[in-house]
Amino acid sequence: MPTARAYGSWPSPLTAADCAQSSVRLGQMLWDPPDLYWIESRPQEQGRAVLMRWQGSPTEVLPSQFYVRTTVHEYGGGAFTVQDGTVVFSHYPDQRLYLFSQAHPQPLPLTPGGFRYGDGCLHQGYWIGIREDHRGTAVINCLVRVALDGSDQETGGQILHSGHDFYASPRLSPTGTLAWITWDHPAMPWDRSTLWIADYEPVSGSLNHPLILAGGENESVQQPRWTSSGSLIFISDRTGWWNLYSWDPQQGVRALYPLEAEFGQPPWVLGLSTYCLLADTEVLCIYSQAGVSHLLHLDLRTGQGRSIPVPYTFLDQIQGSQDQAFFLGGSPTTPLSVVALDLKSESCQPLRPSSSLPIPASYCSVPQPVTFTSAQGRTAYGFYYPPTHPDYTGLPGERPPVLVKTHGGPTAATTTVLSLGIQFWTSRGWGIFDVNYGGSSGYGRAYREVLRGQWGIVDAEDVVAGCAWLVSQGLADPQRLVISGGSAGGFTTLVALTFYECFRAGGSYYGIGDLAALARDTHKFESHYLDTLVGPYPQAQAIYQERSPIHHTDRLACPVIFFQGQEDRVVPPNQAEAMVAALKKKGIPVEYLSFANEGHGFRQASTLETCLEAELAFYQRVLGIPQS
Secondary structure, X not given: OOEEOOOOOOOOOOOHHHHHHOEOEEEEEEEEOOEEEEEEEEHHHOOEEEEXXXXXXEEEOOOOOOOEOOOOOOOOEOOEEEEOOEEEEEEOOOOOEEEEOOOOOOOEXXXXXXXXXEEEEEEOOEEEEXXXXXXXXXXXXXXXXXXXXXXXXXXXXXXXXXOOOEEEEEEXXXXXXXXXXXXXXXXXXXXXXXXXXXXXXXXXXXXXXXXXXXXXXXXXXXXEEEOOOOOEEEEEOOOOOOEEEEEEOOOEEEEOOOOOOEOOOOOOOEOOOOEEEEEOOEEEEEEEEOOXXXXXXXXXXXXXXXXXXXXXXXXXXXXXXXXXXXXXEEEOOEEEEEEEEEOOOOEEEEEEEOEOOOOOHHHOOOOEEEEEEOHHHOEEEEEEEOOOOOOEEOOOOOOOOEEEEEOOOOOOOOOOOOOHHHHHHHOOOOEEXXXXXXXXXXXXXXXXHHHOOOOOXXXXXXXXXXXXXXXXXXXXXOOOEEEEEEOHHHHHHHHHHHHOOOOOEXXXXXXXXXXXXXXXXXXXXXXXXXXXXXXXXXXXXXXXXXXXXXXXXXXXXXXXXXXXXXXXXXXXXXXXXXXXXXXXXXXXXXXXXXXXXXXXXXXOXXXXXXXXXXXXXXXXXXXXXXXX
């Protein structure tokens, strides 16, 4: 019989150190038969991203001084490519490309400093991919090829195509046709982008007879892949949902499997992989509905799809061929893992979990999907995690404190993969409400575009409406609601704290307090993002001021704790520091934790541990909850 004890004060065996040190971040995966490669970022090694290979067991590929990460578009992705055992990768400290192979066990530098590279493919002695030139005042993106013999160490590569603000996904067909994607300011890649093809001349590097296949206004395209017969598969949201399409010279563009579901993701990073070609006429693809992933086997000859049951609710980075496939998979009770799938038996074998579970499964809270009505009758979504502990329950008649979590982006989404950071709270008697507010991905273009011109309004309305729903269901104590978020989620958090009387306290992780400062002082990739979320700057300066919490601290009357990396180029530290100064001047309790060697998104175990402990202690003091 569980013991009755105040919610929020339950002793938990899950420590902040467990959460920070027992997990790695799993990222890009590539299949180079017979080997599988992937990247894992290790908080216990100051966030170093390590290239791994599976050969019956997981092994590190590169010498220990190498850190595989690119910062193209700041968020990176596509940091390595591999073909027949030859690996080309971006080394994070200098952002140069390096070659690793049996002939070069000590990686050979291929490019000079001053550039960034990502999302490449290999062809006849060259790496073909994306280059960002950071040597001048303006950042210039283009499509380049880099010689694998090291002869481009001075030039940085030969430009194949330029003139657009952004490039992604160059992929060569077996017959030498290159496909790639471009987009231009003020669009983000999920707003509109363009799919190109051209004949690639391998001797001169020229691209001849360029042709636009898809994209344009109100269409976002991604992930082109060639079949061996010369058809091009890609993803487009021309119907309002990211679905699969094919193109060939005879039939043109045709839909492969129309469905009100998302077969793609917002391209925040390069190197997305939500489908793979098993054979010339077979595709294995991931799609998402209502925040849950599904696996589909698609026969291109018949157009018939067959669902493959897997014990995971989130899938990503799928690779494979013929009778085997690999992906990242996780569920509410299973950490994200590298998984092998036998397509004959349809059985799954986890190869590399992102974390061990340092507590018994009986401590794990399983999320409940929530659909609720927000302002103006909008439908919004989220996941509620109830307090869970095998030995404790709340006091009679007591409702739990609830921490509302607002994801970043804002064009992103939360998932239901086991998060030790969430279980840290629920095992102590807290409820967690993870909200996919209007503007989140995974629910179609129309839901993403609810946030157009409405950032700071729709998202805040949704978290407040969601809390009202929780209270109406008896799932939350209305006097003990707190809210926390990072980056864009930090902005939503600060807006909700400033303009609504719903929360008793909040936590901002590298969050935005001043929209105008963000518009003036951010990186190229997001430099016009706010044009669609808020309005063009400085023409819409009045709206920026109206929605920025920094200009309305007179309305902020509850404590806030701020967490900030000093190397953050996406949301520079002056944003948090200005908010902290304003709150101190007003006499509102405020804490500010600054980390010298962190950027946008914390990677080091010591940082993650410190933040969890500090945030919990801050809320306990504010709400008067005894420390467990």
